Amino acid sequence: MKALLLVAHGSRRVASNDEVRELTKKLSKEKHHYNHVDCAFLELSEPSIPNGLRSAIKAGAKEIIVLPYFLSAGRHVAEDIPEEVAIVQSESPEVSISIAPYLGHSHGLTTILLEQATLHNENT
């Protein structure tokens, strides 16, 4: 069983965290091959990354992809997320947990940015 965990920074602003939860709902409704799709937050909101991973494992996940919802490869992506993931990996060595490249690294970004600008332009 496969799980996808979208990991965001987390914000003091509740609406920002809710945006991530909404996006996760949209993700789970898209066509994909994950049995479990959830989100977690590095800080300032719940669930934490370890708790998000533990929920996926409780739900039966044998393979978890962590997807960092971050625009740049700063300390959070390079160090903090791997550290949080390592906690649960050592608790559950039988589960395969891996971290995908962060959003800002996506080849599709330029396409959706241009779409965003063009759609806006057509509506003004």
Next chain:
Amino acid sequence: MKALLLVAHGSRRVASNDEVRELTKKLSKEKHHYNHVDCAFLELSEPSIPNGLRSAIKAGAKEIIVLPYFLSAGRHVAEDIPEEVAIVQSESPEVSISIAPYLGHSHGLTTILLEQATLHNENT
């Protein structure tokens, strides 16, 4: 003449700002109908939003789309960027400057997030 200005938050980490500049170069090389594609930063890096807009106007832009490279609709997107844009709009009322929805609002996000996870999964 049309211009596109990608606006990022800006970081103390030079590499993060350079990632935005690289993305802007990639954007400018895609197929689009802008004569001028540039980036600007709300804080911590250069050019500022007003200076980015002024460069586009100097280059001949009559219509500028500001594209916020932000994941959530916080104060930066709702207030700070519009305030910075308003400074240059009042200096150059003959130029049409408008702000497109921020990246986190894009319908295409779920698609590229799933692509990112799947590509990663295929490579592991």
